[in-house]
Amino acid sequence: VIGFIYGYITEQFGWTVYIVMAGFALSCLLTLPPWPMYRRNPLKWLPVQESGTEEKKAADRKPKRHSKS
Numbered sequence: 001v002i003g004f005i006y007g008y009i010t011e012q013f014g015w016t017v018y019i020v021m022a023g024f025a026l027s028c029l030l031t032l033p034p035w036p037m038y039r040r041n042p043l044k045w046l047p048v049q050e051s052g053t054e055e056k057k058a059a060d061r062k063p064k065r066h067s068k069s
Contacts, residue, residue: 003023007016 003016003019006019007013
């Protein structure tokens with residue numbers, strides 16, 4: 001937003017691009033590396049299910065009935 005506003009005020013599209021790209025680079029630098037502060041409380045993922053259970057669940061499902069409008 002700052003890049004668009006500054007570019008509009010100065011009427012220079014190049015500055016808009018530079019500021020937006022700098023903001024993108026800063027946000028990537030803050031979020032992409034595995035910083036220790038982000039790894040303190042890891043998420044607990046669900047256990048991996050066997051492939052046989054997926055076929056069984058698909059067979060157990062009842063087909064959905066669509067109401068006529």
